[in-house]
Amino acid sequence: MTASDWNKTLKQLRNKPAVMQxxxxxxxxxxxxxxxxxxxxxxxxxxxxxxxxxxxxxxRQCFREIAEEIGFNKYN
Ligand SMILES: [Zn+2]
Structure with a gap:
């Protein structure tokens, strides 16, 4: 598991407080x-x-989606 989604584990353990601690x-x-x-x-x-x-x-994927909204122009 990557560090990015360790909060998913906490969500799963929310009903088990001792295990979560x-x-x-x-x-x-x-x-x-x-x-x-x-x-x-x-x-x-x-x-x-x-x-x-x-x-x-x-x-890069998010940048490509929102580049024009944050003020970048595409030249080609
Ligand atoms: Zn992203």
């Missing part, structure tokens, strides 16, 4: 300072193909 204490993914897991898309949470230029912080 144990999960948080022992199995919660680390907060990463470096590497690919340190940067994720602000819109969808994807790790790959991250664009951080101009502080966009989106993956």
């Amino acid at each position: 144990k999960y948080i204490r022992h199995c919660k993914p680390k907060v990463r300072k470096t590497g690919i897991a340190a940067r994720k898309c602000e819109r969808c949470g994807r790790f790959g193909a991250h664009i951080k230029q101009y502080n966009i912080n989106l993956c």
